[in-house]
Amino acid sequence: MSHGPGTAGGATVKERADLALNNEFLRKAVKFTTERLKNGKLKAMEEHGNWEEWRERGRQIRLHTIAHLDYYLNMFVENARANGVHVHFAETAQEAVDISLSIAERKSAKSVVKSKSMVSEELHLNHALESIGVEAIETDLGEYIIQLAGEVPSHIIIPAIHKNRFQIADLLSEDAGEKLEADTKILAGYVRRRLRAKFLEADIGMTGCNFAIAETGSMVLFENEGNARMVTTLPKTQITLMGMERIIPSWADLEVMATLLPRSATGQKLTMYMSGITGPRRAEDADGPDEMHIIIVDNGRSLQLGDPEFQELLNCIRCGACLNACPVYRHIGGHAYGGTYSGPIGAVLTPSLQKNIAEWDDIANASSLCGACYEACPVKIPLHDMLVYLRRRKVEAGYGNKIENAGMKGFATLLSKSGRFNTVIKLGKIGQKFISRGGEIRLKVGPLAGWNTYRVTPTLPKKSFRQQWGTLDAEIRNGLQEMSPDIKKRMEHAIKDRAKGGGHGHGHN
Amino acid sequence: MKVSLFITCLSDAIYPRVGEAMVRLLARYGVTLEFPTVQTCCGQPAFNSGYWKEARATAKTIIDAFEDSDFVISPSGSCTGMIHHYPKLFEDDPAMLERALALQSKSFEFTQFLVNVLGVTDVGASFPHKVTYHPSCHGSRLLGVKEEPMALMSKVKGLEFVPLPHAEDCCGFGGTFAVKMSDISGAMVTEKSDHVKETEAEVLVGLDMACLMNIGGNLRYRNEPVRVMHLAELLYEGVK
Numbered sequence: 001m002s003h004g005p006g007t008a009g010g011a012t013v014k015e016r017a018d019l020a021l022n023n024e025f026l027r028k029a030v031k032f033t034t035e036r037l038k039n040g041k042l043k044a045m046e047e048h049g050n051w052e053e054w055r056e057r058g059r060q061i062r063l064h065t066i067a068h069l070d071y072y073l074n075m076f077v078e079n080a081r082a083n084g085v086h087v088h089f090a091e092t093a094q095e096a097v098d099i100s101l102s103i104a105e106r107k108s109a110k111s112v113v114k115s116k117s118m119v120s121e122e123l124h125l126n127h128a129l130e131s132i133g134v135e136a137i138e139t140d141l142g143e144y145i146i147q148l149a150g151e152v153p154s155h156i157i158i159p160a161i162h163k164n165r166f167q168i169a170d171l172l173s174e175d176a177g178e179k180l181e182a183d184t185k186i187l188a189g190y191v192r193r194r195l196r197a198k199f200l201e202a203d204i205g206m207t208g209c210n211f212a213i214a215e216t217g218s219m220v221l222f223e224n225e226g227n228a229r230m231v232t233t234l235p236k237t238q239i240t241l242m243g244m245e246r247i248i249p250s251w252a253d254l255e256v257m258a259t260l261l262p263r264s265a266t267g268q269k270l271t272m273y274m275s276g277i278t279g280p281r282r283a284e285d286a287d288g289p290d291e292m293h294i295i296i297v298d299n300g301r302s303l304q305l306g307d308p309e310f311q312e313l314l315n316c317i318r319c320g321a322c323l324n325a326c327p328v329y330r331h332i333g334g335h336a337y338g339g340t341y342s343g344p345i346g347a348v349l350t351p352s353l354q355k356n357i358a359e360w361d362d363i364a365n366a367s368s369l370c371g372a373c374y375e376a377c378p379v380k381i382p383l384h385d386m387l388v389y390l391r392r393r394k395v396e397a398g399y400g401n402k403i404e405n406a407g408m409k410g411f412a413t414l415l416s417k418s419g420r421f422n423t424v425i426k427l428g429k430i431g432q433k434f435i436s437r438g439g440e441i442r443l444k445v446g447p448l449a450g451w452n453t454y455r456v457t458p459t460l461p462k463k464s465f466r467q468q469w470g471t472l473d474a475e476i477r478n479g480l481q482e483m484s485p486d487i488k489k490r491m492e493h494a495i496k497d498r499a500k501g502g503g504h505g506h507g508h509n
Numbered sequence: 510m511k512v513s514l515f516i517t518c519l520s521d522a523i524y525p526r527v528g529e530a531m532v533r534l535l536a537r538y539g540v541t542l543e544f545p546t547v548q549t550c551c552g553q554p555a556f557n558s559g560y561w562k563e564a565r566a567t568a569k570t571i572i573d574a575f576e577d578s579d580f581v582i583s584p585s586g587s588c589t590g591m592i593h594h595y596p597k598l599f600e601d602d603p604a605m606l607e608r609a610l611a612l613q614s615k616s617f618e619f620t621q622f623l624v625n626v627l628g629v630t631d632v633g634a635s636f637p638h639k640v641t642y643h644p645s646c647h648g649s650r651l652l653g654v655k656e657e658p659m660a661l662m663s664k665v666k667g668l669e670f671v672p673l674p675h676a677e678d679c680c681g682f683g684g685t686f687a688v689k690m691s692d693i694s695g696a697m698v699t700e701k702s703d704h705v706k707e708t709e710a711e712v713l714v715g716l717d718m719a720c721l722m723n724i725g726g727n728l729r730y731r732n733e734p735v736r737v738m739h740l741a742e743l744l745y746e747g748v749k
Binding site: 013014017018021327328330331332362365366367368369370371372374375388390391392393394395396400404405408409411412415416417418421425428440442447449450451452453454455456457458460461463464465466468469472473476477480481482483484486487488490491492494495498 | 510512516518520521522523525526528529532533536537538539540541543544546547548549550552554555556557558559560561562563564566567569570579580614615626627628629646647650651677678679681682683684685686687688689690691692693694695696697698699700722723725726727729730
């Protein structure tokens with residue numbers, strides 16, 4: 001898979017992150033908006049009252065659907081075809097592009113209006129359309145801004161999150177050919193007027209798909225601006241791009257998703273517009289496309305099926321909550337991730353969709369494994385565990401960093417035996433004499449360079465704990481208190497409980 | 510009953526005072542910790558970096574060390590959390606898997622043991638200082654240790670608790686992450702220290718010396734006079 005324009009500005013995660021870390025505008029804008037969204041979500045969860053139960057229900061729906069994806073996908077396709085939809089399957093990004101272009105060519109299309117499609121970003125479809133002379137216009141406000149800037153989205157649901165309103169006003173002023181005030185009402189008003197004309201003249205409307213309902217062959221879109229409704233009703237031809245995992249079994253399941261998704265994404269109780277589309281325009285309909293296509297895209301998704309460590313990745317409902325909760329994303333924004341999808345989900349998805357481990361970059365290392373993503377996820381995808389699995393797969397396939405390979409071998413040798421560990425501490429105490437001052441090490445060289453750029457390193461004390469143990473233990477045993485019967489009973493109870501299979505478990509098991 | 514101290518390599522080598530505080534505090538309840546000297550590191554640096562073969566070597570040492578213990582208590586939610594990963598590490602080795610599960614079920618982070626097993630929240634300590642608390646990610650999110658330290662601190666006489674803004678944000682340590690992605694980690698710890706400063710607390714307390722070494726190291730670098738301690742140290746100092 002090509003990394004596309006997302007990698008612009010740096011070949012490695014570190015290089016791309018450095019660009020972001022040195023961009024005060026970007027960091028301020030990203031912090032401001034992710035915080036607003038994160039707090040909105042927390043408030044919505046609290047107001048909902050039974051969030052954890054609904055979250056578990058959402059997870060079960062997704063687990064069930066993905067476990068039986070072949071069944072539900074067939075059901076969806078049969079029903080969609082019965083509704084008069086042309087359904088296409090694309091195994092690769094290239095196939096999906098080819099199908100889209102052939103429809104555009106057959107329709108002699110001059111322009112395509114687009115909405116709500118991260119999949120089309122994944123396919124780099126706009127460039128392909130432009131290459132055959134078809135104008136592609138993004139109509140979500142954020143996407144429109146990004147398209148004007150010649151960039152790619154830096155957030156799954158807020159594509160222009162890294163820009164502040166003054167930067168946006170500059171871009172839109174250039175587009176308008178007149179100076180527009182940096183007032184959100186004025187800016188949005190300009191884009192609304194400008195896009196109205198585009199909707200009316202477009203030959204094809206192209207969207208993504210939030211959920212595809214198997215029982216009726218319908219596709220559902222969540223949006224806040226109303227433009228997706230324009231895109232799906234005005235042009236004569238409609239193309240929906242959907243990842244093969246977007247399926248849910250029924251409309252009843254949609255209720256759960258409609259509860260989880262907007263709250264997790266923006267803190268809204270309901271999205272402004274929720275459109276359910278079941279086939280092209282019927283004779284009795286006032287509007288809608290004459291011809292409707294759905295392109296079901298694999299592009300690496302089926303690699304996760306049957307993989308016990310990664311299948312849950314397909315449960316993702318693309319709400320962006322993990323990005324808003326992530327302390328790394330907060331500092332580096334989305335472009336540093338180098339792929340179409342950013343944040344924790346992107347760090348896992350980008351390599352996972354790519355079978356060739358040799359081409360994985362370092363993105364899975366750009367996480368402190370704090371677990372905020374897992375905690376925020378409305379369907380409980382253990383992204384922090386998956387990041388570790390990705391690192392392991394890279395090492396096991398022989399693509400580990402050479403210095404690290406040697407270091408970890410040394411780690412295992414020295415730390416699997418306490419005698420050797422003791423020796424390491426003793427050597428450390430000798431070594432630190434040369435570099436420490438007043439109980440601290442401030443030297444910025446070798447392996448300490450990165451650490452000591454932001455911190456001082458403590459020195460090793462005269463005696464390690466194990467060296468003090470003999471004296472401490474003797475002293476304690478000398479003046480030992482008797483254990484109270486209550487505490488003794490509690491401890492015995494805990495042991496008994498454990499034997500019955502009780503006890504305490506891992507938070508996410 | 511055999512209650513063992515899993516000291517963790519960091520507290521063993523750099524912060525022995527944390528182990529000492531735990532030992533002395535628990536002795537007040539007649540709980541004598543024993544210390545199997547064959548223990549080393551939990552293996553987390555290797556595990557998190559993807560070197561599972563190497564992680565298994567140290568994990569096996571830990572499993573051996575605590576084979577006949579009834580309780581295994583550590584001053585780190587992260588290292589206890591790593592023990593919770595052992596079953597995954599040995600999922601293809603039924604004999605080791607069983608031993609890993611046994612160790613997991615008897616392993617506790619210090620405040621988990623004190624509050625949930627022993628039922629102690631008031632240790633009778635007095636600590637008349639302004640204190641803020643950083644909840645380390647692995648302890649709070651993965652082990653679920655959230656209420657325990659709060660319960661303990663609420664009973665300390667004279668302790669003025671100041672909530673840390675954005676407390677739930679990671680401090681940026683992340684083990685090898687701090688070395689591999691040092692500038693991202695640096696941005697994270699700098700922001701964390703900014704928040705500590707905002708509280709105007711005299712003391713920053715936590716349950717994980719790795720995170721505290723990170724935040725404390727940044728505060729020292731900036732010459733901020735905030736005292737950084739493990740909660741076990743604070744409680745022991747308060748009863749001494």
